[in-house]
Amino acid sequence: MSGFRQNCTAFDGVIGTFSAIPHPVAVEITAAAAPDFICIDCEHAQIGRERVEDMIRAADLHRVPAMVRVPGHAPEAIASALDAGAAGVLVPRVSNADEARAAVAASRFPPAGRRGVGPGRAAGYGYRIAETLKSANETVVLAIQIETAEGLANIEEIAAVEGIDVIFIGPGDLSVTIDAMGPANADRLNAAIRRIADAARAAGKAVGLFRPDGSDVATWEKAGISFYIIGSDAMMLSAGLAAGLKQARSET
Template identity: 35%
Template sequence: MRAKPLGTWLMASSPASAEALGHAGFDWLLIDMEHVPLEFTDVLHLLQAVDCGGAAPIVRLAKTDPTLAKRALDMGAPTLMFPFVQSVEEARAAVACTKFPPLGTRGFAAMHRASRYGTWSEFGKRANEATACILQLETPEAIAQLEAIAAVPGVDALFVGPGDLSAAMGKIGNLADPEVRAALADCARRANAVGVPIGIVGPTPAMVREFVEMGYDFVAIASDMGMMMRQANAFIAELTDAQPAENAGGPY
C-alpha cells in the first residue's frame, strides 16, 4: 500500500488513549465533538495529550458555528473538520470561522494556548496560514457539488463521511454495497482531478487499503473504541465459548 497519512477516531474521551495512540505511530488523531459527549475542557486535555504523543490533532466540531470554531482554535486546534457541509454557501461559512479578517470572521484574542499564551509574537500575522479547514461531504447532494465546494478559497481538504453517505443512499452502515463503493471511488477520482486532498475513514485494514487504491490522500482506520472492542471480542471468543459480538456497521 502506498504510504498515506494514517489516523484514527478518538471516541473514548481518554487523554491516556490519545497519547498512547500517538506513540503507537498514528500520523493524526481526530477529536470528535459530533458523536462523542465532549466539553471544551475535555477537548483541551485531548489536544494536550495528542501533542505529547506526537500525532497531529484534528477537531471535528458538532456543527458549523463561529463560537465553537473560535474556542477550538484558541485552545490550539490546528485543523478543524466541519461535518455535513451541503453547499458552497456552507463551505464559505466554515472557512470564515477558521480565519481572522480579512479572510474570515474569527474573533481575535492573544492570550490562550494557540498563541503560546501570548509568547508567539507573530500569532496575529501567521495564524491564518497555520490553521486548516476540512469539510465533510456526507450526502449525494453534497457530493454532486464536490468541485464547487473544493474551489471555495480557504478549503484545505475534503473528507467523505462513508457512514452517513451510506445512510443517505438507503444502505445504512453497508460500506461494502456496490453503489456506495462506486460513489466513494467517484469522490476520490473527482477530488484528485481538481487537486484537492481528500480523506476517508474505514473500519478495517482491507477497506482502508481499498480507499487508498481509489485515490484517497489521507485515511483513518476505525476508532480507539472500535479497535479495543474488536480485540476484546476476539480474545473473549478465543478463550471462552462465547461467539464474537456482531458489529453494528459503519466506519468506526
C-alpha cells in the same frame, strides 16, 4: 507539527484515527501507536470544551497532531477547537459551497477569514498572538466532510472553494442519505465515493475517507484517496477485548 498541513495536502498518505474516549489517557495510549494524527470526535462522542483542550495537550506531549471534529458548523465551535491548540478541524455535513465558504471563514484569521483573535492556548495565553496571527492561516488544516445527498450533488462547487485542505468522505451517513446501505448497495455507494474523490482531486484538493479498519486502504489509494481516519479508539478497544476474550474462552 508545523508540517502537518503539508503532509495532509501532499497526497502521500496520512493515517489517523478518531479519539472518542473522553480522557487524555486514551489519547496517550493512541499516540503511543504512532498514528500520523488523531481526530478528537466532538460530533458523536461526549467530549466537552475543557476536556478537548486536555486531550490536545496529551497529543502534543507525544508530538502527534490533534484535529477536532467539531459538532457542527457554528463558527464558535471551530474557533474554540483552534484556540485550544488543535492542528485542524473536521467540519461535518457540509452540503453546499456556502457552507464550505463559511467553514473557511471560521478557520482563518482576516483577511482570509473571520476567525477572532483571543489569548487562548494556541496563542500562548496572549504571549504569542502576533506569532499565531502570522502562522495560523498557513498551518491550520481545514477538512470538510461530505456525507449527504446534497453534498454529493454539489461536490464540484464545494471542491472549488478556496481554503479547503481536505475533502473528507463520511460513507456511513452518505450511504443513508443516498439510500445505499448494506452490501447489496455497495456498488452505488462506492460510485458516489469515487465521484467525490474525482471532483476533489480535479480541484487540487486532498481526499479523505473513513474506514472502520485498514483492510481496504490499498484499494482506495488507487482512487486517489490519501487521508484516512481508521476506526476509533473505542472501536479498537471493543474489538481487542472481544478478540482477547474469545481466544481465552477457546483455550479453556
